[in-house]
Amino acid sequence: MVRFLKRLFRGSEAAQDPSTPEEMRAAFQSRYHHFKLLLNANSKALELMSDMEEALRGARPFGMSFVKASSTAVSVNVFRMIRNLQALAPGAYEELSDRFKEIEARIRSALESGKLPVSDRLILPLREIDKEMSDQVGSKMANLGEIRNRLGLPVPNGFIISSSAYHRFMEHNDLQAEIDRRLQTSDVEQVDQMYALSASIQQLIIRAAVPEDLEKAILEAYRELESEEASPGVRVSLRSSALGEDMAGTSFAGQYRSELNVSPENLLDAYKEIVASKYSLQAMTYRLNRGIRDEDIAMCVGCMVMVRAAAGGVLYSRNPLNIRDDTVVLNSVWGLAKSVVDGSVASDLFVVSRRRPLVILRKEVPVKDRKLVGDPEEGVRREDLTEEEAGRPSITEDQALRLAEIGLKLEDDYGVPLDIEWAVDGGGTIYVLQCRPLQQVEAAARKTGRAQEAGTGPEPPILEGGITASPGVGAGPVFVVEKNADVLRFPDGAVLVTAQSLPRWAALLNRSAAVVTEQGSLTGHLANVAREFGVPALFAVPGALSALKNGDVVTIDADACRVYPGRLTALVEQSEARKNLMEGSPVHNLLREVVQHIVPLNLIDPDAPTFRPRRCRTLHDITRFVHEKSVHEMFHFGKEFRFSEHSTKQLVCDVPMQWWVVNLDDGFKREVKEKFVHIDDIASVPMLALWEGIRAVPWEGPPPVDAKGFMAVMFQATANPHLDPAMRSQYAQRNYFMISRNFCTLQSRFGFHFSTVETLVSERALENYISFQFKGGAADFQRRQRRVLLVSEILEECGFRVQIKEDAVFSRLEGYDEPYMKERLRILGYLIIHTRQLDMIMSDPASAQKYRAKIQRDLAGLREASPGA
Numbered sequence: 091m092v093r094f095l096k097r098l099f100r101g102s103e104a105a106q107d108p109s110t111p112e113e114m115r116a117a118f119q120s121r122y123h124h125f126k127l128l129l130n131a132n133s134k135a136l137e138l139m140s141d142m143e144e145a146l147r148g149a150r151p152f153g154m155s156f157v158k159a160s161s162t163a164v165s166v167n168v169f170r171m172i173r174n175l176q177a178l179a180p181g182a183y184e185e186l187s188d189r190f191k192e193i194e195a196r197i198r199s200a201l202e203s204g205k206l207p208v209s210d211r212l213i214l215p216l217r218e219i220d221k222e223m224s225d226q227v228g229s230k231m232a233n234l235g236e237i238r239n240r241l242g243l244p245v246p247n248g249f250i251i252s253s254s255a256y257h258r259f260m261e262h263n264d265l266q267a268e269i270d271r272r273l274q275t276s277d278v279e280q281v282d283q284m285y286a287l288s289a290s291i292q293q294l295i296i297r298a299a300v301p302e303d304l305e306k307a308i309l310e311a312y313r314e315l316e317s318e319e320a321s322p323g324v325r326v327s328l329r330s331s332a333l334g335e336d337m338a339g340t341s342f343a344g345q346y347r348s349e350l351n352v353s354p355e356n357l358l359d360a361y362k363e364i365v366a367s368k369y370s371l372q373a374m375t376y377r378l379n380r381g382i383r384d385e386d387i388a389m390c391v392g393c394m395v396m397v398r399a400a401a402g403g404v405l406y407s408r409n410p411l412n413i414r415d416d417t418v419v420l421n422s423v424w425g426l427a428k429s430v431v432d433g434s435v436a437s438d439l440f441v442v443s444r445r446r447p448l449v450i451l452r453k454e455v456p457v458k459d460r461k462l463v464g465d466p467e468e469g470v471r472r473e474d475l476t477e478e479e480a481g482r483p484s485i486t487e488d489q490a491l492r493l494a495e496i497g498l499k500l501e502d503d504y505g506v507p508l509d510i511e512w513a514v515d516g517g518g519t520i521y522v523l524q525c526r527p528l529q530q531v532e533a534a535a536r537k538t539g540r541a542q543e544a545g546t547g548p549e550p551p552i553l554e555g556g557i558t559a560s561p562g563v564g565a566g567p568v569f570v571v572e573k574n575a576d577v578l579r580f581p582d583g584a585v586l587v588t589a590q591s592l593p594r595w596a597a598l599l600n601r602s603a604a605v606v607t608e609q610g611s612l613t614g615h616l617a618n619v620a621r622e623f624g625v626p627a628l629f630a631v632p633g634a635l636s637a638l639k640n641g642d643v644v645t646i647d648a649d650a651c652r653v654y655p656g657r658l659t660a661l662v663e664q665s666e667a668r669k670n671l672m673e674g675s676p677v678h679n680l681l682r683e684v685v686q687h688i689v690p691l692n693l694i695d696p697d698a699p700t701f702r703p704r705r706c707r708t709l710h711d712i713t714r715f716v717h718e719k720s721v722h723e724m725f726h727f728g729k730e731f732r733f734s735e736h737s738t739k740q741l742v743c744d745v746p747m748q749w750w751v752v753n754l755d756d757g758f759k760r761e762v763k764e765k766f767v768h769i770d771d772i773a774s775v776p777m778l779a780l781w782e783g784i785r786a787v788p789w790e791g792p793p794p795v796d797a798k799g800f801m802a803v804m805f806q807a808t809a810n811p812h813l814d815p816a817m818r819s820q821y822a823q824r825n826y827f828m829i830s831r832n833f834c835t836l837q838s839r840f841g842f843h844f845s846t847v848e849t850l851v852s853e854r855a856l857e858n859y860i861s862f863q864f865k866g867g868a869a870d871f872q873r874r875q876r877r878v879l880l881v882s883e884i885l886e887e888c889g890f891r892v893q894i895k896e897d898a899v900f901s902r903l904e905g906y907d908e909p910y911m912k913e914r915l916r917i918l919g920y921l922i923i924h925t926r927q928l929d930m931i932m933s934d935p936a937s938a939q940k941y942r943a944k945i946q947r948d949l950a951g952l953r954e955a956s957p958g959a
Contacts, residue, residue, distance in 0.1 A: 114828065118754040121178055121724065122833060125850075128174035128720050129857050135167040135713050139689050143621050146681060153225030153232075155333055157681045158201060164688055165194055168709045171716045178723040185703040186712065193687055193709055200683045212255040212307040215314075216248045216394070222675050226252045228331030228390035233525050241503060243496060244521045247318060248326065248394030249311040251361060253333055255304050256388045259365065262301035265294065266385075269369070273384065288371040295366040300358050308361065308393075312354055315395065325351045325396040325464060328360045329524075330367060333388040346373060346389070350426065351396050351464035365389045396464060397521050399513040401484040402427030403437065406528055407497040408507040417451060418442040418494040422484045424475060425461030427511050427523065435460055438484050442494040450490060455483045489514060500525060552644065553606075553637050553653040555630075559591070559617035562626035564604030565645040565657040568638045571595060573886045585646060587638045589889045590905060591616040591629055593714060596694050599623045604646035606653060608634045609855075609906055619691050628653070697893060721859050721904065724848065738826070739767035745784060745923075749825050751777075757829030774829035776851040779912040780836060783919020787948045838922055845922045851911045858911050859904035862890070862918055864925070880942055881925055884949070888917055913953065920952055921945075 142160050145152050172186050209226055219227055219235025227235070227250040238245035260266050269291055276287045300308075316324055330346035347367030349360040367373065368389045403422035409415035421430045421437040429435040436459075441452035457480050465471045485493075493512060500522075501508050507528040513521050569584040571577065577598060580586070586602040588595055591610025596619040599605070605620055610629035620627040626648035638644065638653070645658040654661070686708075693701055693711045696718045706712045739762055741749040751757075751767055757774040758767070772778055825838040832852040838845040849860040864881055882892045882899050890901040903914055924945065 114752060115754050118828070118830065118833070122755075122830070124174040124177040125720060125724050126857065128171050128178075128716065131167040131170040131174070132713055132717050133856055135164050135171070135709070138164045138167070139710060140617070140621070142681065142685050143689060146678070146685060147621075152229065152681075153223070153333070153677055154680075155225050157677065157684060161197055161201065161684050161688065164709055165197065168712050168716075171713060171720075175716045175720050175723070178720060182723075183703060183716075183719065186706070186716070189703055189706045190709075190712060193706070193712070197684055197687045200680065200687065209252070210254045212252055212258060212304055213311045214250045214252055215311070216245070216250065216392075219250065222677055225333065226250075226254070226390070227392070228253070228333055228388075230329065230331035230524065230526070231390060231392045232331075234392070234522070237500065237522055237525060241499070243499075244519055246327075246394040246397055246521055246523070247315065248392060249315065250331065251304075251308060251391040251393065253388040253390050255307070256365065256390060258301055258304050259298070262304075263298040265298060268294065269384070284374060285371055288369055288374055291369040292366040295369070296359075296362050298362065300362070305358060308357060309354070312357060312393070315393075316354075319395055323354060325353060325468070326357070326393050327396045328352055328357075328364055329392045329394070330364050331390040331392050332368065333390065346370070350428070350470050351468055353468045356468065357393075361391055364391050397513045397515050397523070398464065399426050400516050401425070401489075402511075402513040402523075403430045403484075405493055405497045405510040405512060406507070407501040407510070408528060416444050418444055418448075418497050420485075420490055420493055422490075423461060424458060424479060424484045425463045425473070426470060427513055428470070429460075429462045435462070440485075440487075440490040442490060444494075444498065448491050448494050450487055453483070453487075455481070457481055458484070485514060489518070489520070492520060496520065496522070549654060549656075551647075551652040551654050553631055553634060554651060555632060556606075556628045556651050557630050558627075558648045558651060559610060559629040560605070560620035560625055560627035561649050562604075562624065563645065563647050563649070563662050564602075564626040565659075565662050566603035566643065568640055568642045568644055570635060570638070570640055571598070572889075573892070585638075585644055587634055589635060592891070592905075593619075593691065594695050594891075596620075596691060599625050604628070604648065606631055606634050606638065606646060608632065609910075721861065721902070724850070724859075740765060741827075742766050742768050743785075747825055749827065752826065752828040753830075754828050754833065755830035757831060757834075772829070773831050774827075774834050775832055775908070775912070776834035776849040776915055777827050777829045777836075779851070779915035780834065780847065780849075780919040780922075783916035783921075783952065784923050786916065786920055786952050787924065836922075847915075847918055847922075849911070849915060851908055851915070853908055855905055855907045858906060858908070859902065860890075860911060860914060860918070862901045863898065864901075864921075865898035877925065880945075881921060883942075884917075884921065884945060888914055890914075916952060917949060920948065924948070 138160055142164075145156065145160075169190065172183070172190055175183055175186070211226075214223070214227055216231070216235055216238060218239075219231060220239060221232050221236045223235065224232040231250045234245050237243050272287060272291060276283050312326070315326070316322055328349040330348065332346060347364050347370070349363060352360045368387060401422050401424055403420060404427065406419040409417055409419055418441070420440040420442065422440070423429045423435050423437045430437050436456040438456070438458075439452070439454040440450055443449050443451055458475055459480060460472050460474055461479075462470050463473055496512075497508065497510055500510065504525075504527070509526050509528040510522060511524040513523055515521070564585065566583045566585045567581070568587050569576075569580055571580065571586060571588045574594075580598050580601060582601045583603050584601070586595060586598055586605045587607075588605075589608050591605075591607045593616055595605075596616055599619055600623060602625050605616070605625060605627040607616075607627075607629045608631060610616065617627060617629065626646050628646055628648045628651060631651075631653070634653075642655070643657050645654040645656065645661055647654065647661060688709045690708050691710045691714060692707050693705060693714045695701060701715065701718075703715060706715055738750040738752050741751055743749060751772070753762070757777070758771050759773045760771060762771055769778075769781060772781075825836065828835045833850050835848040836846065838847075844863075844865045846863040847860065849858075851858050851860075862885070864878070878894055878899050882894055882901070885892050885899070885901045888903075889906075890903045892899060892901045894900075903911070906914075
């Protein structure tokens with residue numbers, strides 16, 4: 091027995107194959123590079139899927155270019171994910187490539203079978219335009235054509251210089267190649283370079299010649315307009331209508347140029363000015379920030395008869411600052427509406443009820459000193475108003491009510507709130523000049539909501555904030571989901587409340603009235619599925635778990651980012667399905683068919699036997715599989731290397747264990763040439779968080795054990811060959827960190843206990859993850875399992891996804907922000923130290939409960955002492 095104990099606590103020196111620091115650093119940097127590329131491609135693919143879903147539901151017209159560009163971009167990013175996963179694990183996932191090719195072939199077949207006739211006409215009359223022609227005329231003019239020709243509302247007569255004309259102009263002057271060269275050789279991060287680049291490209295376009303056939307087509311279309319209007323020399327307005335404005339969530343408001351009151355002599359120059367405005371500084375910056383490719387934008391130009399406006403303005407079919415305000419808002423000025431758009435003149439305000447009969451609820455008429463009018467020669471000019479005009483409303487109350495009727499009619503057809511530019515001529519005719527979905531401000535909506543008078547709206551919300559992951563309103567009893575077992579108890583019609591928007595909760599969406607999470611983004615897997623199912627979802631809501639209790643009935647207003655107590659029936663009934671202007675069109679039907687091969691998510695549970703490459707039926711399935719496996723493959727990094735002493739630095743510390751550190755990249759603050767490294771030299775964010783937890787509560791040593799427990803340990807150690815101390819190496823009592831600034835893997839072994847942590851923690855929440863494995867012990871199986879259950883329960887309470895296999899715990903956490911991840915790492919550091927040898931005293935449930943209570947007290951103190959707590 092004495093000889094056994096000596097061997098047990100001394101260990102033996104087993105040879106290991108050393109890996110040099112250079113080999114480890116090179117391997118880590120390569121793997122980390124592929125991992126980050128994979129995550130970036132995953133983020134882009136999910137964002138594109140979200141855009142495609144939004145296009146299916148939304149009111150913005152789109153064309154084949156959107157369908158093709160979106161499908162191609164998703165495929166490219168999914169392909170990149172597969173390639174980078176294969177680089178992480180060569181030969182392990184070859185079947186994914188075959189599945190990808192099969193799905194891509196189905197998408198390609200759908201696109202080819204759904205090809206629509208493409209016109210090469212340079213000019214298209216407005217009378218021929220409808221919603222399906224945005225590929226040829228841009229979404230702005232497609233909207234106006236639909237309003238004029240299908241709804242019969244007054245829109246100025248005119249024609250559109252098409253996308254084919256744009257390409258003809260660019261090709262004739264070989265402009266695109268030169269523009270591409272200038273874009274590629276400029277540093278778009280530098281404002282001064284962007285400014286110079288913008289000016290040079292715009293001058294390049296303005297100096298270019300309009301090809302003869304295009305010049306002829308434009309002038310012939312203008313002469314036809316003169317004839318139709320019976321007005322020789324009729325002045326026109328030229329408005330940008332770029333392709334790319336139909337992308338979901340991109341307004342491009344004010345990014346491009348308009349030319350007003352243009353004479354026939356300057357028609358071609360005005361056309362070039364608008365084409366050149368594609369490269370204005372603000373437009374280039376907007377595209378750069380939104381990730382929109384230059385080649386996806388073709389500049390169409392609408393040419394319409396200039397309305398001699400007595401008054402003009404902007405109408406919002408709903409309050410842009412309060413999503414629940416049931417009114418129509420109008421701003422108007424004397425003369426052209428441009429003064430409202432650019433804010434250069436004080437404007438009149440009319441607030442009109444939406445309920446019929448319409449009434450004006452509020453009117454404000456400030457003193458207006460100037461108006462913008464068409465110059466008798468050309469262009470526009472400012473004119474001073476007379477004292478009488480300055481104080482008089484620019485439109486009558488009757489005109490305000492007629493405008494409100496037009497706004498409600500258009501909103502009813504579009505199914506969404508609208509932003510409408512309009513003008514009233516001298517005879518009182520109201521013209522629609524532009525119409526697009528209203529961009530409502532979420533933050534301002536919440537602020538305004540708090541200022542509502544008591545009794546005029548819903549009672550005060552329980553929670554405000556977050557992001558709308560899926561629109562709509564839902565109500566039901568709260569059910570907080572924290573672990574897998576909760577899925578079995580989830581009732582139909584409940585509001586799903588959870589910490590994180592994990593894909594596995596998608597299995598509950600068909601039973602959910604709404605979803606609320608504390609973490610998540612609108613591009614995540616769960617958000618995609620929620621939109622697909624039409625379930626209202628509110629993500630990233632601070633304090634949701636503490637504020638919402640099981641069984642409490644609540645109403646989730648995802649549009650306004652609010653959670654109300656009780657069931658607000660009126661609010662639920664207001665949330666009707668949005669109408670879609672594109673519904674039933676060939677382009678819309680084609681997008682719907684293509685989306686079926688891209689967006690639906692079938693692979694939800696990574697632990698299910700069906701979580702296999704061959705079960706991937708959509709590109710979304712592949713992204714889910716690849717994302718899951720990429721973290722798994724990153725976790726294996728630490729297992730593939732063995733260490734020699736010369737490749738590590740020993741950590742100088744007061745913790746009674748040996749700790750060794752391998753610097754993979756930039757984990758040290760300075761170059762450490764000596765044998766020892768101090769904690770002050772460490773720059774690794776996750777290692778420092780783990781170390782805080784390791785040192786937070788001093789370990790009091792092994793718990794006292796009875797003779798029965800001690801003899802059980804001895805018996806297990808002699809009977810189990812895996813615990814033979816002769817098999818242990820010289821590193822048995824050592825603990826190894828491999829680190830970079832944002833990465834850390836810890837392999838910790840104390841006697842027969844093994845803990846492994848691998849984690850990536852940075853400012854980008856999407857990339858962050860923690861993998862933690864816990865195994866071992868020398869007591870009998872029942873005691874080891876009681877300890878495993880204790881650890882797993884604590885981990886689940888902290889948000890980890892946990893799996894138990896015999897006496898081992900495997901857990902994961904991912905997608906949270908940096909402060910949250912650091913707090914969880916501190917908890918893991920504590921657990922690694924304080925769960926050692928607990929299996930020796932886990933003789934009964936009462937003993938387990940005693941130590942559970944101690945651990946919970948320690949963790950509560952750890953949270954209170956945490957930075958930022």
